[in-house]
Amino acid sequence: MLNNLKIVYHQGKQYIPDPTTVEVPGIFRGRPIISDVKVNETELLELCPTEAISANPIKIDLGKCTFCGECAMRFPGKITFTKDYKLSTNERNRLIIGEGDEKQIEVNPETVRKEIHKVLGRSLKLRQISAGGDNSCEMELNAANNVQFDMSRYGIDFVASPRHADGIVITGPITKNMAEAVQICYDATPEPKIIVLVGTDAISGGIFVDSAAVDRSFLDKYHVDLYVPGNPAHPLTIINGLLDLTRKLK
Ligand code: SF4
Numbered sequence: 001m002l003n004n005l006k007i008v009y010h011q012g013k014q015y016i017p018d019p020t021t022v023e024v025p026g027i028f029r030g031r032p033i034i035s036d037v038k039v040n041e042t043e044l045l046e047l048c049p050t051e052a053i054s055a056n057p058i059k060i061d062l063g064k065c066t067f068c069g070e071c072a073m074r075f076p077g078k079i080t081f082t083k084d085y086k087l088s089t090n091e092r093n094r095l096i097i098g099e100g101d102e103k104q105i106e107v108n109p110e111t112v113r114k115e116i117h118k119v120l121g122r123s124l125k126l127r128q129i130s131a132g133g134d135n136s137c138e139m140e141l142n143a144a145n146n147v148q149f150d151m152s153r154y155g156i157d158f159v160a161s162p163r164h165a166d167g168i169v170i171t172g173p174i175t176k177n178m179a180e181a182v183q184i185c186y187d188a189t190p191e192p193k194i195i196v197l198v199g200t201d202a203i204s205g206g207i208f209v210d211s212a213a214v215d216r217s218f219l220d221k222y223h224v225d226l227y228v229p230g231n232p233a234h235p236l237t238i239i240n241g242l243l244d245l246t247r248k249l250k
Contacts, residue, residue: 015150019239028234029067029081032060034099037077047074050200050207062087062095062105063203066231088228088241095203095229107226107244115192116225120166121246123155126196127165127189131182132214133172136232137199141169144235151239154247162186167194167225173201173208179215186222194225196242198233206231 016022024030041055048071052064058078060071072079089095090107130138144151145158159165162185174182186195197219200206208214228241 014147016148019149019151019236020243022236024083024085024234024236028083028085029069029072030234030237031062031084031087031105032065032072032079032081032097033102034058034060034079034097035077036099039075039078044071044075044078047071050204050209057099059096059098061204062097062229063092063227064200064206065229066200066206068231085234085236086240086244087230087237088226088244090224090226090245092203092224092227095227107241112245113192113223113225116194116246119192120194124167124242124246125157125159125165126167126169127160127162127185128158128169128171129178129182129185131170131172131178131202132175132208133199133201137171137202137230140230140232140235141171141198141238144238149235149239151235151242154239154243156239156242156246162188163190165189165193167196169196169198170202171198173205173211173214174216174218175213176215177213179218182218186218194245195222196226196228197224198228198230198238200229200231203227203229 045053045055050064050066052061053071072081087105089105090112094105128141143149168186168189170182197203201208205214205216226241226245228238230237
């Protein structure tokens with residue numbers, strides 16, 4: 001017994017007391033800041049592997065960005081990445097960061113569907129679908145429910161069947177051979193249900209956007225409730241996004 005108590009004392013707190021305010025230690029690329037410094041725009045645009053950067057004026061689309069950091073390394077006076085992990089939003093255009101934009105990315109409470117707060121505000125069960133994913137976002141979704149991040153404390157869990165779920169979480173670019181499975185899973189989820197896209201590949205197709213093996217027509221048919229950027233998305237981005245979507249009644 002004494003030995004067990006010693007171990008507990010030695011390990012300290014294993015969980016993050018408040019995942020909405022904690023600071024990320026070490027290297028992490030979160031929300032970028034773009035200055036108005038003049039740079040060679042052609043060179044800047046060409047170095048981006050996913051065409052996430054657009055010109056006149058310079059903007060970065062976090063739905064396409066792989067957070068590789070090349071732009072910030074080549075043009076450190078123009079682009080810097082903060083450690084702000086609150087990147088999730090319910091509106092696609094909020095993921096586009098322009099010169100001088102320093103405000104936090106948020107869920108717009110005005111455009112959240114009413115039934116989300118009403119029905120899913122206290123308990124949210126999600127079915128995850130890896131639609132051609134590379135297992136990176138899937139691992140981060142797993143991590144969101146580990147002992148450190150402990151998303152379950154907010155009543156948010158993953159379930160085995162879409163029949164028991166309140167929504168689906170899609171990772172990966174949605175490959176042709178997974179397109180039907182995504183549709184079947186969505187159809188099997190009872191109303192009201194939400195769609196969450198986690199990671200660059202799910203939001204925009206990422207580096208696979210022009211691949212003949214991808215079929216993203218599912219997303220043309222339905223309203224997406226939450227975009228969670230990252231490549232892969234950080235557990236804190238996932239947790240804060242889901243909490244903002246379901247809990248904040250401003
Ligand atoms: S960090 Fe994003 S915007 Fe910059 S080069 Fe990489 S993918 Fe492009």
